[in-house]
Amino acid sequence: MSEVLERRAALTGIGQSEIGRRLGRDPLGLTLDACLAAIEDAGLAPRDIDGLATYPGAMGGAPGFTGAGISEVHDALRLELDWYTGGIELPGQLGSVIDACAAVATGLARHVLCFRSVWEGTAQGKDGRAGIGVGAGGAGGSGFRAAGPTMEWTLPFRAYSAANWIAMMAQRHFHEYGTTREQLAWIALNGRRNAADNPRAIYREPMTLGDYLGARMISTPFCLYDCDVPCDGATAMIVSRLDRARDLRRPPLRVEAVGSALRGRPSWDQFDDLTTMALRDAAKMMWERTDLRPADVDVAELYDGFSFIALAWLEALGFCGKGEGGPFIEGGARIARDGEIPLNTNGGQLSGGRLHGYGFLHEACVQLWGEGGARQVPGAPRVAVAAAGGGPLGGCLLLARD
Amino acid sequence: MSAVPFRILPRVTAANEHFWRGGAEGKLQFLRCNVCGTWIHPPAPVCPSCYGRDVVVAAVSGLATVVTFTLNHQPWVPAPDHPYAIAIVELDEQPGLRLMTNVVGCPAEAVSIGQRVRVVFEQHDEDVWIPLFAPVSGASGADG
Numbered sequence: 001m002s003e004v005l006e007r008r009a010a011l012t013g014i015g016q017s018e019i020g021r022r023l024g025r026d027p028l029g030l031t032l033d034a035c036l037a038a039i040e041d042a043g044l045a046p047r048d049i050d051g052l053a054t055y056p057g058a059m060g061g062a063p064g065f066t067g068a069g070i071s072e073v074h075d076a077l078r079l080e081l082d083w084y085t086g087g088i089e090l091p092g093q094l095g096s097v098i099d100a101c102a103a104v105a106t107g108l109a110r111h112v113l114c115f116r117s118v119w120e121g122t123a124q125g126k127d128g129r130a131g132i133g134v135g136a137g138g139a140g141g142s143g144f145r146a147a148g149p150t151m152e153w154t155l156p157f158r159a160y161s162a163a164n165w166i167a168m169m170a171q172r173h174f175h176e177y178g179t180t181r182e183q184l185a186w187i188a189l190n191g192r193r194n195a196a197d198n199p200r201a202i203y204r205e206p207m208t209l210g211d212y213l214g215a216r217m218i219s220t221p222f223c224l225y226d227c228d229v230p231c232d233g234a235t236a237m238i239v240s241r242l243d244r245a246r247d248l249r250r251p252p253l254r255v256e257a258v259g260s261a262l263r264g265r266p267s268w269d270q271f272d273d274l275t276t277m278a279l280r281d282a283a284k285m286m287w288e289r290t291d292l293r294p295a296d297v298d299v300a301e302l303y304d305g306f307s308f309i310a311l312a313w314l315e316a317l318g319f320c321g322k323g324e325g326g327p328f329i330e331g332g333a334r335i336a337r338d339g340e341i342p343l344n345t346n347g348g349q350l351s352g353g354r355l356h357g358y359g360f361l362h363e364a365c366v367q368l369w370g371e372g373g374a375r376q377v378p379g380a381p382r383v384a385v386a387a388a389g390g391g392p393l394g395g396c397l398l399l400a401r402d
Numbered sequence: 403m404s405a406v407p408f409r410i411l412p413r414v415t416a417a418n419e420h421f422w423r424g425g426a427e428g429k430l431q432f433l434r435c436n437v438c439g440t441w442i443h444p445p446a447p448v449c450p451s452c453y454g455r456d457v458v459v460a461a462v463s464g465l466a467t468v469v470t471f472t473l474n475h476q477p478w479v480p481a482p483d484h485p486y487a488i489a490i491v492e493l494d495e496q497p498g499l500r501l502m503t504n505v506v507g508c509p510a511e512a513v514s515i516g517q518r519v520r521v522v523f524e525q526h527d528e529d530v531w532i533p534l535f536a537p538v539s540g541a542s543g544a545d546g
Contacts, residue, residue, distance in 0.1 A: 131478030145413035152418070153444060155410040156532055157502050159488045160478035165502075167472035168490055175470070175515045217475040220485070269490050269502045270443070274470060 004289045009101035010252035011399060012111070012240040013042025014365045019200050019233035019353050022121040027067030027232070031117040032076055034234035042238040043249030044111055050082045051109030051239075055096040055116055055357065057086030062132055064123025067234055073115065083108040091260040091282060092303070092389025093357025094397060098258045100239040101397075110244045116358035117234030129230055131160030150268060163227055163306060165268045166390055167219040170308035173275040174221060179311075179326035181221050185212040186329040187307035187343075188225040188350050190336065195347025197375035202229050202353040226307040231353035235362050253368050256383070256398040259286030266392045275323070276316055279309075279387070282394035283316035286385075290398060294318040297398075298381030299367045300341050301360035304348040309390035314343070317385060317396070342367075342377045357388030361397065368401045407481050411530050417445050420459040425523030425531020429461040432499070441496045462499075464521035466491040466535060469500060473510045487513040491535055507536030 015037025017030040039046055058069025070086035073079075083103045090096055093116055100112035124130045132155065146155040159165060173179050189212065195201035207225065215223040245252035259282035264271045271277060287293075294317060302313035311325040319341045320328035329335055335343035346352050346363040353359070364384035366372050387396035414422045424431035433442040435449035436456040448455055471489035487505040492498070505513045506522065519535035526532060 131476075144410060146410050147413040149444065152412045154502055156412050156530075157488055157504050158407065158409060158474065158478075158481075158486060159502055160410075161476070163476065164472055164474055164488050168470040168488065171472055172470035172515070217473075217485070219476060219488075220473040222472075267444075269500050270498065272498065274490070 004257060005105040006101045006255045006258050008105040008242050009255040010240050010242045010245040011237055011255070011365050012245045012248050012250060012252050013038045013040070013044065013238040014362050015039070015041055015236045016200070016362060017117070017234040019202070019231055019355070020121065021202055021229070021231055023232040024122050025232065027064075027117055027119040028072055028076065030119065030232060030234040031068040031073060031115060034117065034236040035073060035077065035113055035115050038113065038236035038238050041249070042111070042240070044238065046077045046079060049077070049079050049111050049113045051100060051103050051112030052079060052081055052084040053096040053100040053103070053112055053114045054086040055090060055093045056088035059088065062120070063130060064118060064120035064230070067117030067119050068115070083112070091262060091395035092393040094361060094386065094388040094395040095260060097237070097239060097361060097397065098260050098395055101255050101258060104239055104241040110241050112239045113236060114239055115234060115236040116356055118354060118356050119232040120230035120354060121232045124230055129227070153269060161219070162391065163219045163222055166306040166308055167222045169274045169277055169312070169391070170221055173308065173312070173323070176275055177323035177326065181213065182209065183326035183330045184221070184226065184307050184311060185209055186332045186335065187304055187310045188212055190329070190332050191304060191344050191348040191350040191352070193332070194337065194345050194375055195351035197373070198346045198352060201347040201351050202231055203351045222306060225350065228305045228349035228354040229351070231355070233353060233355050235355050235358035237358070237361060237365065250369060251401060253365055253399045253401050256292060256400045257286045257289035258398070259283055259396040261285035262392065262394070268391045271392055275312070277312055277390055278392045278394040279312050279316035279390070282387070282389070282396050283313070283318070286396050286398055287318065292383060292398065292400075297341065297383050297385050298379070299345060299364065299377050299384045300343050301345065301364045301384065301386045302343060303357060303360060303388040303390060304344060304350050305354065305356070305390060307350065310344065310348065312390070313387050317387065337375065337377050345372060345375050345377060360388055361386040364399055368399060405482070406524060406526070407483060408479055409526060409532060411526055414529060421445065422530050424461065425525065425533060428523065430464045430521045430533050431459050431461050433457050434460040441493070441499045443499055462493050462495045465494045465538070466519050466521070468505065468513065468515055468517040468519060470515055471505065471513050473513070485510050489513065489535070491519055501533065504534045505536070506534045512537070
């Protein structure tokens with residue numbers, strides 16, 4: 001293995017805005033709340049920030065999908081940047097943080113501010129979650145035609161949402177491995193159990209297996225509780241060069257390894273193994289870059305935009321065997337905070353809110369710094385994995401506290 | 403048959419019209435490498451197997467197998483036929499040559515993985531033929 005350059009990077013500060021189902025606030029304001037909080041948390045000032053990264057950046061598309069782009073944050077904080085990037089063609093939402101690690105490792109920046117903000121709750125309004133290209137300010141309507149590498153091959157077939165696309169991945173997993181809804185439920189039930197101890201989570205009231213099985217169907221096998229909850233909120237973190245991180249406010253969280261690979265086809269329907277999706281490749285790459293093993297991980301914060309994605313990440317990352325995710329999570333003991341591999345300790349996106357990827361990395365940092373309060377994993381965790389993305393998108397980071 | 407449902411239609415271009423308009427002649431068409439025979443989807447002007455540029459339009463049999471599916475219940479747009487079946491099917495001509503589509507012509511609840519299906523076309527707006535798939539009559543296995 002050649003030198004693993006991302007080990008020159010560390011997480012040094014985190015920040016989050018208020019989070020709510022529908023806050024009705026200016027999304028740039030939310031974004032800046034998170035950014036300034038992260039800068040302060042690291043013990044830095046805006047003038048210290050010389051890099052800026054975000055996902056997906058300024059763009060049209062689904063309502064509320066992005067709260068601010070690079071240039072808005074750059075200008076609002078009058079940053080003096082040596083390096084910046086914002087875009088959506090990345091290995092998942094955390095691909096932007098992986099880029100930041102590469103930037104500090106290669107000396108292009110010392111302290112990179114990374115952010116992701118959403119205001120889907122407010123933007124989609126009372127009608128609830130919108131499909132892609134339809135409704136709630138989407139591009140639907142007479143004359144609109146689907147184009148592009150994803151939309152051309154999905155929307156004309158009435159597959160308006162990633163809920164449909166990922167549901168098909170789950171259905172295939174059910175078919176090949178005998179996975180059941182009663183098993184998959186534990187991603188949602190575990191999230192809700194943890195959200196009860198997270199005052200910032202959206203849904204905190206107890207949920208039972210009966211509640212889950214009785215919920216209305218969205219796209220088989222997914223019911224309402226398999227789908228995350230659109231919300232308003234912003235998350236930010238600081239990626240610093242490790243040699244610039246030692247004298248900051250917090251103990252740095254070293255980036256042990258990242259996974260950004262996509263070795264299969266970049267497609268929701270053409271990818272070779274629909275049951276693993278691209279998570280397989282990102283996870284494999286990450287483990288190729290470290291001597292740590294899955295058994296060394298103390299806490300896992302794994303994307304659950306749809307429940308099945310978290311199950312697929314558990315398998316991809318090797319916490320259980322391929323196809324064994326259903327039995328592994330059934331009953332919820334192994335993924336509880338005092339279990340084999342504590343999962344989504346803040347409630348994930350299913351109960352915590354759809355902060356879209358960055359919330360998982362934020363929570364990994366919270367846990368490694370021992371600041372989880374009532375939801376803190378016991379035993380002072382030292383190693384955490386944060387992963388985001390599903391379908392042909394996937395990126396993950398392994399963090400370690402010395 | 404129920405009425406033709408609302409669909410967001412594809413933007414038809416010179417690069418994809420063989421696919422979206424092949425239904426006018428009852429043909430499901432893809433690009434194919436004229437040298438090594440590889441079927442190419444989505445359309446691209448270079449063969450992904452031999453990297454040759456001699457790529458031509460060719461029709462497949464229209465026979466396929468359901469790889470996976472979902473029954474959509476959520477009213478993303480108003481429609482009279484919830485739940486309807488969205489599927490990924492694999493064409494007989496080549497492993498991995500897949501399409502996202504809808505399975506029609508049977509109750510949504512009758513759709514299953516491994517089901518044998520055949521293309522049918524649904525015309526929209528005079529210029530687009532959406533390839534959908536219906537169960538091959540009376541078959542569950544290797545119906546030709």
